Amino acid sequence: AQTVTQSQPEMSVQEAETVTLSCTYDTSENNYYLFWYKQPPSRQMILVIRQEAYKQQNATENRFSVNFQKAAKSFSLKISDSQLGDTAMYFCALWENEKLTFGTGTRLTIIP
């Protein structure tokens, strides 16, 4: 069974600082995808970044980057130069065998 664990229920960081959100997962498959989604107070889910398991290179999208450690089954999200608009719930998700499993989320607050 696939599981996704986010061990940090809440985090806060000063504006312009860098923050890293943790995610670990468990899967028996070799072919899978990992994602980070952002859910701001507006409630809409927004895809932040995607990583294919077969790719060794860590995905990057502007200020967002991941540290994908396949052997350790770890997939952390780094947000650089954090902005007030980054305040949101962040969900890690694992896709395999046509099924997407979400973690329980980390509530991130950016402090002015």
Place this chain on the structure above:
Amino acid sequence: NAGVTQTPKFQVLKTGQSMTLQCAQDMNHNSMYWYRQDPGMGLRLIYYSASEGTTDKGEVPNGYNVSRLNKREFSLRLESAAPSQTSVYFCASSEWGLIQPQHFGDGTRLSIL
């Protein structure tokens, strides 16, 4: 603006009532999804539709039915609402088949009394 549109945004039902949540996307996506989100949890897949005319069960399908009316629309029906179905429901769509949902609606907050 292009995207996924859900109606209604809020609804209160009594136990045993029925209701259909509507979802439409205008991005010509093949795949559409229905999720529920409960406090302290991530999203859980209820049903999905890989293409027009096909639907499949997700992780928590009991108590729900779906209809993929056409390529644009994917509705979720509660035949006999129960308090355990109180949740926020999200519709989503994807252009990459059964990989990940890319575009989400704004959600429907549903309360069952």
